[in-house]
Amino acid sequence: MTTPTPGRVWAHVGQPFAPDAPYDVLILGAGRMGSALALALHDHAPSLRTLLVEEGGLPNEDGATILAPGLWTLAHLPDAQHDAARWTLNRLRDLLGDDLQARPYLNLHDRPTPGTQPTRDLLATHPQSLALLDPDLLPHAEAHEAHLYRPGTLAQTAAQTAIRRGTDLMLNTRATPHPGGRVTLERLTVTNTHQIVTHETHTLHAPLVVLATGASAPAQAEHHLGLHTRHARAYRQTPHLDAPSTPDAPVLHARGLTLRPQHGAYTLIPTIHHRDPHGYTPQGGHLTGVPTGLRRETLEDLVGLMDAVPALATSELHLGRSLADIPGAWLALPHGQPDAPPTHQRLDDHTHLLLGGPHADTLGLWTADALAREIAGGSRQ
């Protein structure tokens, strides 16, 4: 077995873009889905030459990857998806090693169901967790296996491993797909006055282009390729709850809200109820006349939980004053559905779409691998 020649990385416009040979695959977007696909192609189709193109850095600080919860769990998945989730977990172990941490996950209920135990018993050794809740209103809980990780680290690890195996990477480059496998690349740079401008443009052709640009991918397919899809997006905010969490604190889930221990406190992951309409601009809300950075819909959900999770009714919850105060990102919704698993889809002779969405933490790597297998099958014909 020979050591592969590592790929080339063009990080900034000072490095002249001069690929050695034409590419077989252009992957647009180096979030976790695009990065995982680049890596999976080395397993399934090692002879393909791949270029991974990313508009920002690695990881992109404006994308959904860096704000994703990084929470692997079977708690809300139908049985049919468990094998794919288990496969993803094994792959996460390979890629992340000790950066993947097992944690208990408690799904809290107001009524007993098969498999629940008393909340007070399950949290007996976690008094700080119990203090967040009203255990009289959420007296029952099921414990699930869960694993925490940082999706930004996953994207970075997958991309770097792919590069070591031969994938080329362009950062700070905006890619626009066109019909026929043509992609224009604009290499971006920042001026002295902090404006982002195009430094130079390139045009590439490739037999295969994969749109892995997250919530932007369906709009790209439609605007640039004229291909309509039913995929949609939603703007998810993940506010901070400044209540102390220990390194072994369980993940808590009640009525659609997930409390994810992070940085010694909690990140709140609200439910996505449905797509946001075309043309919606995220904006803050108001609580008793005071502006908040939280959007109205998220605020309503949290207010509705304040009885069961009294910590939400304290100043520990960061409401913010404007949208910029609350971490938030557009999330792809495959098929327009908030519960749909990640998906890939052939759009035309040259183009595939690869979407993560709300279940990318648990199923994303499997879907990226499935697309790599499909591409490998096609390239052998």
Added chain:
Amino acid sequence: MTTPTPGRVWAHVGQPFAPDAPYDVLILGAGRMGSALALALHDHAPSLRTLLVEEGGLPNEDGATILAPGLWTLAHLPDAQHDAARWTLNRLRDLLGDDLQARPYLNLHDRPTPGTQPTRDLLATHPQSLALLDPDLLPHAEAHEAHLYRPGTLAQTAAQTAIRRGTDLMLNTRATPHPGGRVTLERLTVTNTHQIVTHETHTLHAPLVVLATGASAPAQAEHHLGLHTRHARAYRQTPHLDAPSTPDAPVLHARGLTLRPQHGAYTLIPTIHHRDPHGYTPQGGHLTGVPTGLRRETLEDLVGLMDAVPALATSELHLGRSLADIPGAWLALPHGQPDAPPTHQRLDDHTHLLLGGPHADTLGLWTADALAREIAGGSRQ
């Protein structure tokens, strides 16, 4: 039995506003819900003095009432709501007489279910209706009882009947509720340059104020009274399909879309899937690069139906070029749910909310009557 003294009507600012005595009830909004409540109060609490205040005319051309389908049917209601719907139908008969027209209603399916018959058989005597569909894709249908009417006529009839029985009415008047049963009234007029301006303001106090301002009512409760609710709203467009319909053409329903015969053609009533987020501004979409007046979400639903309802894929469907080309209105969603029945709710010591929403055609009069009974019960204590 004495003939009641009719109420007074202040239609424009040329008529000095000088009520004879204080009011017991102020109803804000003379859509069908507010008008129906005014009338129902004469049945249940005839001694109460009521003022009905409307920002526009009767009916208001910007409200949801005038664009509502005016379609009474049990087809999509749970059994528990059938009695209320039957009660509403009887009341519609009393108020509208011959303006209420019985029509067949066909719920079309791709698979047979109990109660379905072949679509071709049911539409054998309606070839124009059959021509809209692909009966191979929608081969099965259940027939339901349905009745058509004009909700604008209903609002007008209910308000006029209430006035004959003593309710006072102010038109072209913007009403703002304040805590403690205080309401400010701005009488509006139009200048030579077509601007709407406030001509004069009045302040009234009443023991009871009812917010019947449709999709605006929850925002009024929150902004002016500081009372949060979980009610929401959605912007519904009702595009025109220029396919011929006869005076006895059945109402057709397939995969969430209702085709309502109207003016010799059809009005399309799309499904409401969910609330629109706070801050959403309705806007048109694009179909293969061409701007449309139809919003993206509605367009997607119609495109998804073009196989089963080929008439939608013809120029008979009015897509419009901008939002103003397509009739549309904000619809209240009680409890934020697209399937919730009309509702009323006590907000504070002085204020009730009365919301119609998507099922107001079938259940609205019953809910207005229920609130009148509650008010009557309270006023007797």
